[in-house]
Amino acid sequence: MRSERFLRACRRQPVDGAPVWLMRQAGRYLPEYRTIRSKHDFLTMARTPELAAQVTLLPVERVHVDAAILFADILLPLDALGLGVAFTKEDGPAVAHPIRSDRDVAALPPFDPHEQMGYVLETIRVVRRELEGKVPLIGFAGAPFTLASYAVEGGASRDYRRCKEMMWKAPQVWQALMERLADVTLAYLRAQVEAGAQAVQIFDSWVGALSPDDYREHVLPHSRRVLDGLRATGVPVIHFAVQASGYLELIKEAGGDVIGLDWRVDIGEARRRLGPDVAVQGNLDPMALLAPPPVIEAKVARLLERGGSLSGLPGHVVNLGHGVLPDTPVEHVITMVEAVHRLSRNPAATAQVKGEGRPAEREDRTVQEEGRSGEGRGGWTRSS
Numbered sequence: 128m129r130s131e132r133f134l135r136a137c138r139r140q141p142v143d144g145a146p147v148w149l150m151r152q153a154g155r156y157l158p159e160y161r162t163i164r165s166k167h168d169f170l171t172m173a174r175t176p177e178l179a180a181q182v183t184l185l186p187v188e189r190v191h192v193d194a195a196i197l198f199a200d201i202l203l204p205l206d207a208l209g210l211g212v213a214f215t216k217e218d219g220p221a222v223a224h225p226i227r228s229d230r231d232v233a234a235l236p237p238f239d240p241h242e243q244m245g246y247v248l249e250t251i252r253v254v255r256r257e258l259e260g261k262v263p264l265i266g267f268a269g270a271p272f273t274l275a276s277y278a279v280e281g282g283a284s285r286d287y288r289r290c291k292e293m294m295w296k297a298p299q300v301w302q303a304l305m306e307r308l309a310d311v312t313l314a315y316l317r318a319q320v321e322a323g324a325q326a327v328q329i330f331d332s333w334v335g336a337l338s339p340d341d342y343r344e345h346v347l348p349h350s351r352r353v354l355d356g357l358r359a360t361g362v363p364v365i366h367f368a369v370q371a372s373g374y375l376e377l378i379k380e381a382g383g384d385v386i387g388l389d390w391r392v393d394i395g396e397a398r399r400r401l402g403p404d405v406a407v408q409g410n411l412d413p414m415a416l417l418a419p420p421p422v423i424e425a426k427v428a429r430l431l432e433r434g435g436s437l438s439g440l441p442g443h444v445v446n447l448g449h450g451v452l453p454d455t456p457v458e459h460v461i462t463m464v465e466a467v468h469r470l471s472r473n474p475a476a477t478a479q480v481k482g483e484g485r486p487a488e489r490e491d492r493t494v495q496e497e498g499r500s501g502e503g504r505g506g507w508t509r510s511s
């Protein structure tokens with residue numbers, strides 16, 4: 128059943144069809160989102176439970192995903208800590224008061240999710256009520272490193288130079304900061320589960336900037352504290368890390384019931400490396416959703432096969448390898464979700480769609496060639 132697929136796959140139990148949801152599914156690719164967004168700024172939307180709940184529910188109705196994810200942002204708790212987070216159109220998030228010294232870390236105020244993030248907890252309650260059990264609700268937070276990357280760099284970064292400097296020149300400052308951020312994330316996620324989140328995801332979006340050694344020494348213990356602490360909640364925990372396929376084993380060591388994969392690793396190989404005691408989530412290239420629909424279907428077919436869904440290997444939550452791109456046609460998202468449902472329920476049909484990068488049979492030759500030659504260049508001409 129639709130209501131159970133996602134949580135069952137997270138727990139590596141058999142499912143009637145592979146579950147699918149998309150990171151950033153409650154975002155700008157949805158025309159309904161853009162309409163609401165044209166009337167309110169992003170922070171107002173996130174801080175108004177009625178609006179945030181409405182946006183959370185949009186993709187459940189519109190594209191039939193098997194789970195909802197809370198509409199919020201990983202940076203909201205940093206704002207609650209007094210760092211002054213703004214979302215700018217040009218440069219992405221900006222932090223007005225970045226953390227650069229032991230004094231800055233010591234000056235961070237106490238964090239109480241019930242007091243400071245009450246609006247998010249209220250959104251969760253509203254969403255649960257309105258979902259009426261149709262699909263589960265996923266809560267989320269940033270992993271300590273990814274939060275630190277914004278807190279220390281002051282915004283998006285290309286090389287994470289200030290973080291590495293702090294790690295290597297002032298390791299005790301780095302450690303104190305990471306401990307604070309781990310505490311914040313843990314308290315925040317516990318409160319989300321209490322409010323009704325039925326699974327949680329930790330986003331370590333920028334950790335791939337680190338070498339395996341630095342991950343092991345300067346990040347893993349703090350992520351592990353969060354992940355260990357969440358075990359008592361009893362809800363499945365997804366641990367998503369980007370560009371970390373070189374040290375997936377360390378990501379698993381840090382913890383999580385489900386390991387989120389980006390698209391740079393073959394999901395079958397990842398499953399072999401991770402072993403049978405964790406589920407995996409992912410990992411279609413988000414840009415693949417700009418491809419013509421038959422190409423999307425062929426990629427879904429191969430993903431299902433490589434991920435184990437067609438051979439009955441439990442524990443694959445289908446998703447993209449990172450967030451859905453804002454200029455993705457909503458019809459293509461629907462194509463992906465429908466293909467996951469149709470093909471995972473009928474493995475025999477999948478063999479026909481799959482092919483070696485070949486779009487489906489009903490595909491005409493022109494589009495086929497467009498699909499082939501477009502692949503790898505990174506740019507797709509819109510076919511719809």
Ligand SMILES: Cc1c2[nH]c(c1CCC(=O)O)Cc1[nH]c(c(CCC(=O)O)c1C)Cc1[nH]c(c(CCC(=O)O)c1C)Cc1[nH]c(c(C)c1CCC(=O)O)C2
Pocket residue numbers: 149150151152153154155164169196197198199200201202214219220267330332450
């Ligand atoms: C790194 C990160 C952020 N936020 C998030 C991450 C981790 C995931 C990832 O790696 O992408 C997580 C996030 N941000 C948002 C969600 C909502 C739920 C969902 O649909 O996934 C989630 C889970 C809404 C959002 N968060 C943001 C938007 C766009 C705001 C707008 O409408 O202008 C949304 C829908 C803003 C944001 N927030 C952040 C950035 C870099 C940006 C600007 C870039 C961008 O615009 O996509 C920080």
